[in-house]
Amino acid sequence: MRQQYARRAQVLTFLMGLIALGIIVQMTRIQNSVEAAVFRQQASNYAYVLRPFYPDRGEIYDRRGHLLAGNKSVYEIGVDLNLVKDAHAIAFAVSEELVLEYAKILDTIQYPPQGLSYVVIADYIEPQQAINLQELKKALQEQAPEGTLGGLTGLQFRSHPHRSYPENSLASNIIGFVSREGRGYFGIEEKYDTLLAGNAVQVLVPTDPNKAFEIPRVPNGTTLVLTINRDLQASAEQILDESLLKYDAQSGTIIVMDPRNGELLAVAGTPRMDLNQFWNYGTIYNNASEFNRAISMPYEPGSVIKILTMAAALDSGAVTPATTYLDTGSILVGGATIQNWNQEPWGMQDMTGCLQHSLNVCMATLSTKMGAGTFYSYMDNFGFGQLSGVDLAGEAAGRLKIPGDSDWYPVDLGTNAFGQGVTVTPLQMMMAVSSIANKGRTVTPHALYAMMRDSRQYNVPAQFAGSPISEQTANTLTAMLAVSLESEGSQALVPGYRVAGKTGTAQIPVNGFYDSTQTNASFIGWGPVDDPQFMIYVWLERPTASIWGSETAAPIFSEMAQKTVILLDIPPDTIRQQLTAK
């Protein structure tokens, strides 16, 4: 009996083992079958999803933390073709909300490019419009009979960041803009495009929650802080706009810089554009050099360059401030006669008188006395004909012809000395003259104050481009320029503050001849003279109310300087000197 049970047990064990083996064999067979491979392939299609990541482009702030360029969300509106229930309803709703062509949308949905399961209807849609469509989609879904889909099923919304400029056109010429493709154009946006841009990437993201650690971290772009003072920039633009109307000028530029370190505090120019509507660029500007004239538009500066001719003459020892000469009203240089601006002789003059009366003959005398080698060596050291190195895209170098160039003639030695036959940008001029205001050292202008990334801030140090003249020459020339302004009762004077500077009125060449009715009016000045904290350059192109820099650019300088001392908290000289004495 016991043996019988034992045999039964053995048979049962064998059968159970056989069944278990069969199950294992079948499981192995199924898992390695052709069908299993197909299923695995299908499953792997859903294991990862291709997802676009749009890292935020770095923000841009002014030096006091005001946002100049940020990011905001906009929407891409598309259609998942596999889910569409009513293409007509989608086309109608989208066309009504976004004011788009109904037939075109319907055509896109009904006849999409082959192989696509998702088509984009519109992009860069404002959030409110997207919300309206989302609410409509939700309402239609709620109204649909139970178990059926709403009319807008398949309509998809994807938000992504988009560049936004809260100040609209303020400082547009410095900031530049970003296209919809994410590329920076002009100014800071172009110069630091690589730093600012967090590049959009398409990444395979695992749907398996156990692989959550594989979700990529796409770093955002670097945030930049500019040297620009927003309020000063706004004031400069306001003053410039009013001045263009007042003096009926074609265009203008005002630059405010700290001559001690080259920080650009304001760079106002015309015309400006609302950066949020960058697509209007083509209708506002005729060419790229008009976007920021301060760095891209070289012109013959006229008499403001006399500061540098005098600096070279003083520094080389050709003259001293007390050196006198007899102005006869004309001088022959290279076979051409050079005359004063009023074509009159000014008699005996010292060097301060030369500057005060802006005598062309005096300057031509100085350059010829120094000789071409010395004169052009100084001009080269002042940076003419070279890029200033400012950190803004689109800078032009200007042109300084030198002996040996095919188009240089001996007369150029005389005319270059008072700003004809040489082209510079306003910023190059500021850089060169900064050596006078900054004890002989030339500063490199820059617009970047600091960079911030990963909660760390890196401040950009001041850079110096050389010492073309001595400190003594710089101080002597500053005093001469201050005296010359005070002696003539210039409209550039600033009540309570001693300033130094020089006007410039340059005739514009038209068809190869200088037109006496069309001028570039300029003024460059700085203050306070004993401790320069601001340097201002004013350029008006073709003013018609008066062609003279002394009557147009000089008063603008004064107005800008008065605004600058308030916004930069610079006390009047008497108070400041009292404070220093204590």
Added chain:
Amino acid sequence: MNIQNVNHFVHAYKIAPWRIQRQWIGSALLMVVALAMVATLYLDVTSQAAIAGREIQDLTAAITISQQMSGDLQTQLASLTSARIMQQRALELGFRPMVSGEAEYLVVAGYSVLEPDILSSAPLQMSALTIPPQYNESLLDWIDEKIIFSSGGIR
């Protein structure tokens, strides 16, 4: 009961075939129970990891949305406090731009001009050290922590 009877029972017990079978069955059941416990534990940990992974996915999406909202609000705030708007509001409130002659300067002993603090809006990047231990510790780490904690160990 004499010693002979005792030996008889012991011998009978030793040769009883069902005792051997029970030992085998017991061992097999023990193994099955152990495997079941391990499988249960594995299933529990795996499911918890999956839930945590899903939460990470949700939180990552939430972080992205929050950052976008923050950027939107920051830009909106900047628009509302732009130079043009602020000047307009100031004029409406009866203020006017100051001219240089109106400024009065007072000497404040010991005061030095402070440079503005530029605060970064960039969020702190989460490093492995700042991630909660639940997200990166292994099962052995967790058991080790529990043992040390229950025994009053100092961590």
